[in-house]
Amino acid sequence: QTSRASSQNPALKIYDFKLNALTVEQKLKRQDLLPYLSLKANLLNRDYFAVKGISRGFLENNYQWGVDFRLPLFLRQARGGYRNVQLKIKETQLELAYKKQQTENKIRTYYNEIIALSDQLKTVETMLANYKSLLRNEELKFTQGESSLFLVNSRETKVIEILQKQIELTVKYYKARYAVLWAAGVIQ
Numbered sequence: 001q002t003s004r005a006s007s008q009n010p011a012l013k014i015y016d017f018k019l020n021a022l023t024v025e026q027k028l029k030r031q032d033l034l035p036y037l038s039l040k041a042n043l044l045n046r047d048y049f050a051v052k053g054i055s056r057g058f059l060e061n062n063y064q065w066g067v068d069f070r071l072p073l074f075l076r077q078a079r080g081g082y083r084n085v086q087l088k089i090k091e092t093q094l095e096l097a098y099k100k101q102q103t104e105n106k107i108r109t110y111y112n113e114i115i116a117l118s119d120q121l122k123t124v125e126t127m128l129a130n131y132k133s134l135l136r137n138e139e140l141k142f143t144q145g146e147s148s149l150f151l152v153n154s155r156e157t158k159v160i161e162i163l164q165k166q167i168e169l170t171v172k173y174y175k176a177r178y179a180v181l182w183a184a185g186v187i188q
Contacts, residue, residue, distance in 0.1 A: 009103060009185025015096035022092060026085045032078040040066040106183040110176050117173040124169055128162045135159050 072078055135155040141147035181187045 011185065012096065012099055012103065015092060015099060018092050019089065019096070022085060022089045026082065026089065029078070029082040029085050032081060033072070033075060035072070036068070036070040038068040040068065103183060103185075107180055110180040110183055113176040114173065114180065117169055117176055121166065121169050121173060124162060124166045128159070128166060131155065131159045131162050 135152070135158075138147055138152050138155045142149065142152050178187065
């Protein structure tokens with residue numbers, strides 16, 4: 001269940017999406033460290049079809065040319081932003097590991113609860129069978145006149161109490177089974 005939990009649990013998938021977003025942000029911040037070069041050419045004309053009848057004089061007078069070059073002199077801000085994103089990634093990875101550990105612990109706890117409740121159910125079923133046989137024997141003694149109605153009623157009360165206990169344990173057992181599936185993220 002723990003391997004399925006890490007691949008299917010929505011709470012853990014959130015951290016995967018967050019890490020992917022931070023990786024993209026890290027790549028963006030890395031670009032801030034690089035120099036920037038841009039070449040520009042703009043046509044200075046109002047008409048969209050100004051390209052008709054191009055001549056040398058037209059090209060010399062109706063275009064604006066430009067070069068834009070930037071080199072960050074102080075890389076403190078770019079390096080600081082890049083380092084900040086790296087720290088956010090590390091923090092998210094630690095949160096993911098913590099959440100995985102919490103999820104695994106929940107699954108183990110619920111699984112241990114299932115095992116304990118299964119053992120208790122087996123014991124209660126054995127007790128129920130024993131109390132039912134005691135009730136049959138008490139009813140047989142009552143029909144033969146060797147017992148009283150009080151003893152038969154007390155045996156029936158014990159059988160009913162054990163049936164109630166069995167129902168309670170069965171409900172707890174199924175709740176624990178579904179809790180394992182919920183903790184694993186299989187059901188929501």
